[in-house]
Amino acid sequence: MEKRDVIIIGGGPAGLAAALELYNLGIKDVLILEREKMLGGILRQCIHDGFGLTRFGETLSGPEYIARFIKEINEKQIPYLTNTSVIELTPDKKVTAAAPDGLKEYQAKAVILAMGCRERTRGALGIPGERPAGVYTAGVAQAYMNLYNRMPGKEVIILGSGDIGMIMARRMTLEGAHVQAVYEVLPNPSGLPRNIQQCLNDYDIPLHLSHTVTEIHGSSRLEGVTISKVDEKLKPIPGTEEYHACDTLILSVGLIPENELSIDAEVALDPRTRGAVTDAFFQTSQDGIFAAGNVLHVHDLVDFVSLEAEAMARGVAEYLNNDGLPACAISVKAGDGVGHTVPQKIMPGKAVTLSMRVTRRFRDAVLEIRQNGEVIKTRKLKKAIPAEMLNIALKAEEICGEGDLEVLIR
């Protein structure tokens, strides 16, 4: 069994940023395992622009953004294997991977989970009706079009106003499909405001909030969908059903961190993020197993994935250099108006950036971080929406004492 200081599972934005930061910190015995034929992860199919504004101060396409990382990986000769799928991960950090040139087994000192996320499907939502061809998740449609040059359909309805759904609305329109509308079950859009403008408004594609698909029709190829209005509890309102003929339904209804290997390794998951419970070092409940990026919690911008992975890499370096990490005993709890926070465990005297999402829209609100009921930090929010991640940096000296933290919006 080959031994490695660090095995990174996944060669997408999180895995590559982590590998580069480890290199900068002098940790060279690293191996990235990537199941695809090339590095880059999901960004390979994200040919639209808008990546890199935060990190590089310019707007790049997905492939351009990740090419910068891949170039550096190659320059620094950081080892990676493509076409290599990790199939097993044990709690004691044995990694098994399959590749055409053989089954590979590694014993790692530290493992980085950087597997990204998957899309919520029609079956997971339990959309009623028949099961014809022509119901695609947005990412599948995007892969067909942008990676394989294949057109999924012509007469399109989109369910869910997630970013990929809106981006596919524009993309399919540009390639000659007729996108009738985007329907969103929530009373507010799930995706970023800039995508509503650039992908829907600019192309006269209507966005209908508080609507959902209540039946799928067609025994072979999709023939149409029934759309219903929903009430404030998101329940379809009887009598509001409308039939819309279409041959393609694109679902952009949420992303789920891809934690199957984490579960195999008995990593504790947070039911809210569906990612690992991590501490201020991004270490999971398992000693020496770390997580960052969309496998940890779904991000809005890839720039934040890169930043988070770099912060995690510093934790990994500390773990390797000190043969372990101090325990993080302070829990961070999501209070009113906050859906979740990452990390969930921190420690006194260790600076940390708390990432979170609000549960509903806020205007002119105040975000408060309390410890033992005492406010230790506030931030004024002109506007906060669930689609946008909030990052709050806590300085080392701001965290003292042992009491748990609560993050809430007032």
Place this chain on the structure above:
Amino acid sequence: MKELYDVIVIGGGVVGSAIAREFTRYKLKVAVLEKNEDVCYETSGRNSGVIHGGFAYDTGTLKARLCVEGNRGFDALAEELDIPFVRCGKVLVGNTEEEMESLKRTMKQGEANGATNLTLIDEEELHRICPAAVGKFAMFSKNSGVVDPFIYTIALAENAVQNGAEYFLNHEVTAITRKDGVYEITASGEVFRTRYVVNSAGLGCGKISDMLGITGYHVIGSKGDYIILDQRTGKNLPMPIYPVPSNTYMGIHVTNTTDGNVIVGPNAINVTDFTYYGVPQEHMDYLAESASDIWPYIFKPEYIRNYSGILPKWVDENGKIQDFKIEMREDIAPNAVNLVGIESPGLTSAVPIGRYVVSMIAEREELIPNPDFNPRREGIARFEKMSNEERAAMIEKDPDYGEVICRCQKVTKAEILKAIHNPLGVHTMVGIKYRTRSMMGRCQGGYCQMRIEQLIEKECGLKAEEIKYNKSDSWILTGKVREEGI
């Protein structure tokens, strides 16, 4: 016009395929006409996948007899056909005195039917063998099991083909006539001639029976909806849990699959449209609520898919469900074997039904054994089920076993390629799914379907717009986004 067949079986479901396979044990020219693009698109692939013990049917019926026989022979059959089968047992759980009485009657009936290994167990024993089951007592049927119904049906068909049967997929029978002792069967514009014909048309049994001139059967559809749960839920369900059955309906149960998923269902709704497989919201809600009484692990985040199936039930004028009908009506349709109302336990009984049908022909003429008949069929070796030593050895032999295409089910390129080049010549997306379990996992093909589509294009020399999901008009792509090089 085609040459004369000895036997034509109408319907390539699990029963039709088992019948065809039994006929290939003899020197007979056998064909199967199947209206769909593959062999398990209807009832055979849309059920609970349970191999029944045979206790639930009235003593003396064909259902009871053939089910017990099928159950008894299933280990040997599964071994021959190389199909996933687990004899995991099953429990029928009850709480009331009335249910206890009912279970005692069921047990007595089962024993009269020849079903063995039936025991009444108390709560403690129930929780020992099936910890998550909810009930004060249960009947335990040790002989019950679960099978992968897709692979099972496909294996029977493939083995029939290997032994000389010809499958004509996409051939829907529209007319049957008889001239000079020979049947002429029109299917999708072609005329097939045969000495014997077998109606094993499943949901179409009434229609084919009418074409044979054997009229008067009233066949209704009993539609059942199901929810499929994530593979990880299977650890809480070592065997199927059923409620105490009524006379006509087994009740909503939870069933483990051979791959660790859990299926919840079915309800039973009488339908006349045998082509509508939609699952309504209220049925899904009802299934989850109802099954939670016997197994409390049904949570929405574990849902991965829903489906439904329709059982063809032959009923009398009062609507009472009848036994399997397997008959030869020499007065109306000589040399025709007519099967009507082959519903549950058809999956368990398929091979005994096949033998029964062959025995009816054997009474009429001497059948000469086929010396080349080989009952063994080799399945596609599954990477997911191998130990790491076996995996390493497989990759060494065939590097395509090292390329994982479907991540959820760990299906490799080697398996997909074998499935694309299957003996029945099926190359739909669902055909590949049924043969490999690719696209059946929690991401439902989110990761792998594009790769599989590309492999079908390449291996079969098809264009994107020619790739089908399941049926002939179920296109998945309109073609290329744009021509390359422009």
